[in-house]
Amino acid sequence: MAAQNLEILMSLAKRRGFIFPSADIYGGASGLFDMGPLGVELANNLKKLWWQTFIYGRRDMVGVDTAIITPSAVLKASGHVDSFSDPLIECANCRIRLRADHFEIGEGEAGWQARWAQECAKHAKRSEVSAKDREKAATAFAYFTENHQEATFWQAITCPACGERQFTEPRQFNMMFKTNLGAVESDTNVAYLRPETAQGIFVNFANVVDTSRLKVPFGIGQIGKAFRNEITVGNSLFRVRELEQAEIEFFVKPGEDEVWHEKWIDLLEDFCVNTLGLKKENLRRYAHPKEKLSHYSKGTTDLEYNYPFGGYQELAGIANRTDYDLKQHQEHSKQDLSYFEEATKERFQPFTIEPSLGIGRAILAVLVDAFQDYPEGRDGSGEAETVLHLAPKLAPYRLAILPLMKKDGLAEKAEEIWDQLAGDYNIAYDTSGSVGKRYRRQDEVGTPFCVTVDYQTLEDGTVTLRDRDSMEQVRLSVAAVREKITSL
Numbered sequence: 001m002a003a004q005n006l007e008i009l010m011s012l013a014k015r016r017g018f019i020f021p022s023a024d025i026y027g028g029a030s031g032l033f034d035m036g037p038l039g040v041e042l043a044n045n046l047k048k049l050w051w052q053t054f055i056y057g058r059r060d061m062v063g064v065d066t067a068i069i070t071p072s073a074v075l076k077a078s079g080h081v082d083s084f085s086d087p088l089i090e091c092a093n094c095r096i097r098l099r100a101d102h103f104e105i106g107e108g109e110a111g112w113q114a115r116w117a118q119e120c121a122k123h124a125k126r127s128e129v130s131a132k133d134r135e136k137a138a139t140a141f142a143y144f145t146e147n148h149q150e151a152t153f154w155q156a157i158t159c160p161a162c163g164e165r166q167f168t169e170p171r172q173f174n175m176m177f178k179t180n181l182g183a184v185e186s187d188t189n190v191a192y193l194r195p196e197t198a199q200g201i202f203v204n205f206a207n208v209v210d211t212s213r214l215k216v217p218f219g220i221g222q223i224g225k226a227f228r229n230e231i232t233v234g235n236s237l238f239r240v241r242e243l244e245q246a247e248i249e250f251f252v253k254p255g256e257d258e259v260w261h262e263k264w265i266d267l268l269e270d271f272c273v274n275t276l277g278l279k280k281e282n283l284r285r286y287a288h289p290k291e292k293l294s295h296y297s298k299g300t301t302d303l304e305y306n307y308p309f310g311g312y313q314e315l316a317g318i319a320n321r322t323d324y325d326l327k328q329h330q331e332h333s334k335q336d337l338s339y340f341e342e343a344t345k346e347r348f349q350p351f352t353i354e355p356s357l358g359i360g361r362a363i364l365a366v367l368v369d370a371f372q373d374y375p376e377g378r379d380g381s382g383e384a385e386t387v388l389h390l391a392p393k394l395a396p397y398r399l400a401i402l403p404l405m406k407k408d409g410l411a412e413k414a415e416e417i418w419d420q421l422a423g424d425y426n427i428a429y430d431t432s433g434s435v436g437k438r439y440r441r442q443d444e445v446g447t448p449f450c451v452t453v454d455y456q457t458l459e460d461g462t463v464t465l466r467d468r469d470s471m472e473q474v475r476l477s478v479a480a481v482r483e484k485i486t487s488l
């Protein structure tokens with residue numbers, strides 16, 4: 001997607017009520033977003049599809065919804081209190097902070113330079129990267145490649161914001177939001193907003209085993225908010241401080257972990273392509289090199305999406321967390337978190353495979369993939385049009401009902417049909433402007449079908465059903481419309 005189209009998409013997302021900056025009337029809050037009336041529908045549909053696929057669609061899975069505020073003991077055991085941090089460099093002159101690991105040599109010259117040039121543009125408040133930004137990025141990169149082994153090389157890199165050369169050495173910065181449980185602030189009641197939904201699942205492992213009839217291999221899924229005080233945020237929902245994750249902890253017998261890891265990479269990719277409708281050519285797998293793995297991981301593969309800002313970046317991660325988390329919680333809580341396998345009479349600590357999908361990043365990918373701009377229009381009118389070719393099950397409105405006119409009882413008839421069809425999905429109702437304009441308004445937000453109520457409807461009860469993508473129109477009874485949209 002071209003930068004110009006990204007801008008059109010982002011302004012559409014705000015103008016049509018998908019995504020709003022949080023606390024907008026106070027100038028917004030960095031890294032926080034609110035979902036508008038259409039955004040919440042898209043997000044709910046996406047989460048529903050995930051839940052249907054992985055919880056309802058599998059006999060070996062159950063869901064949970066665990067507390068967001070997490071006592072320190074849990075996150076101490078998981079390692080987050082001591083090591084959930086990112087390396088931070090700070091410009092001593094203008095105080096901007098950047099993630100040092102975003103500027104590592106591993107991603108290659110093009111990626112590094114693109115990121116740096118983007119930072120230059122962002123801090124100069126330009127929406128597009130200019131030739132000057134690229135020049136600065138090239139100089140910084142040349143310096144970086146020549147000197148990156150030296151202890152002081154950060155200090156010689158030109159700051160993308162102010163142009164000075166005064167970066168500090170990388171320092172570790174813990175990204176968790178800290179609070180206290182109860183009125184008194186003390187070391188004994190420290191808690192954090194969870195940085196991932198996973199730990200709520202691990203601490204409930206024994207509860208779920210005791211209360212369900214599941215046997216290893218089985219999984220527990222959860223969708224919920226997580227919070228990370230990211231050093232730098234940006235690119236809309238891509239990097240935010242309050243995020244939403246759809247995570248599964250899938251418990252397997254040690255020794256079977258690698259096979260299940262591969263299986264879950266395939267399953268999550270299949271969900272992205274065949275259920276969310278992302279184009280396969282915009283997705284790729286990235287296996288983390290051993291030296292870059294998190295402290296708990298034996299192997300992690302990311303599904304990367306080709307975002308229009310900065311190219312392929314993480315959409316989801318599938319990690320083999322080994323028996324690390326259950327062991328840690330067993331040791332710290334002094335509770336038995338092992339598993340007894342009846343069939344073999346063996347007791348063991350299961351390994352965990354974790355497929356983790358960011359809801360916000362999935363929404364962004366879905367919007368980018370669905371967006372299509374038609375500068376000359378699609379019907380020969382010469383008028384520019386935008387269509388979101390969303391998978392129908394994701395679309396904020398499944399259907400729009402449009403009376404041809406407000407008069408002659410057409411609006412009343414359309415409202416009657418709306419009442420008949422409403423309940424199971426979101427239906428738009430629009431009476432203003434020509435029907436052509438109304439079709440375009442619906443195309444722009446991805447509504448897969450429009451129903452037009454006209455004079456013939458008053459006579460024989462049939463309506464026109466128009467398809468967003470083919471623009472074909474057919475005459476159907478209201479019952480047939482219902483069948484068509486429920487059978488999707």
Ligand code: ATP
Nearest residue numbers: 230237238239240243314315316317356357358361
């Ligand atoms: P990154 O390397 O981009 O910081 P991560 O490896 O820390 O991501 P995970 O801890 O694996 O991310 O989290 C699982 C998923 O949660 C990610 O694949 C991503 O989709 C989402 N996610 C993580 N951090 C953020 C964030 N700050 N904003 C939006 N989504 C996020």
